[in-house]
Amino acid sequence: MNKVSQEIMGMLGISLVLDQAYFKDFFEQNDSILRLNHYPPCQKPELTLGTGPHTDPTSLTILQQDQVGGLQVFADEKWHSVAHIPGAFVVNIGDTFMALTNGIYKSCLHRAVVNTETVRKSLAFFLCPKLERPVTPAAGLVNAANSRKYPDFTWAALLEFTQNHYRADMKTLVAFSKWVQEQESNNKLIPYGQCWALWAWGTNKQLLWVNKVRLEGDK
Numbered sequence: 001m002n003k004v005s006q007e008i009m010g011m012l013g014i015s016l017v018l019d020q021a022y023f024k025d026f027f028e029q030n031d032s033i034l035r036l037n038h039y040p041p042c043q044k045p046e047l048t049l050g051t052g053p054h055t056d057p058t059s060l061t062i063l064q065q066d067q068v069g070g071l072q073v074f075a076d077e078k079w080h081s082v083a084h085i086p087g088a089f090v091v092n093i094g095d096t097f098m099a100l101t102n103g104i105y106k107s108c109l110h111r112a113v114v115n116t117e118t119v120r121k122s123l124a125f126f127l128c129p130k131l132e133r134p135v136t137p138a139a140g141l142v143n144a145a146n147s148r149k150y151p152d153f154t155w156a157a158l159l160e161f162t163q164n165h166y167r168a169d170m171k172t173l174v175a176f177s178k179w180v181q182e183q184e185s186n187n188k189l190i191p192y193g194q195c196w197a198l199w200a201w202g203t204n205k206q207l208l209w210v211n212k213v214r215l216e217g218d219k
């Protein structure tokens, strides 16, 4: 999956007239995530969703859905079902890649619906930057016609935001940008670096403890 995502990153770099290696290098070291989703049948599928509407906060998603189907994307003001094609993956742009391209590539709004009869499973690989690596757009993608859209951030901070402060939806990146600016104007440290490496391997308990230490140290 890592290799496939790196190949896609090479092509995305070319499409933006950047060096083919630009995004490959950026993601060469990464803190990616693999998730298995299991959706049991539901007696009243019209009253619920398997996964609510959201864009992925990550950079690139490579998704394998089974033959049951259920993935939908929002385009041209309506939801479209994404058919299961044997042997094919679904590839989505995520919010972090949108920020890396200064909004030129847009993250994809999607959801998953359930049905009354059949269990559905999907397997998602989320390409993410290394936790503490600054996410900032390539210089060539910021200009008079396309001014800077989002503040610099780290994947560690966006992960913290979407796990502990905000449930990912269609406005995550806008809400996160506001949160980053608020944290900065309140002189609060946004966690990054070593502390987050600890969190990545530890538990939420460790996370709270580490944050407390950092915030007190900042006074």
Ligand SMILES: O=C(O)CCC(=O)C(=O)O
Binding pocket: 035, 037, 051, 056, 063, 065, 070, 071, 110, 111, 112, 121, 122, 124
């Ligand atoms: O199960 C699916 O098809 C979509 C899953 C999804 O959107 C997610 O895991 O973020």
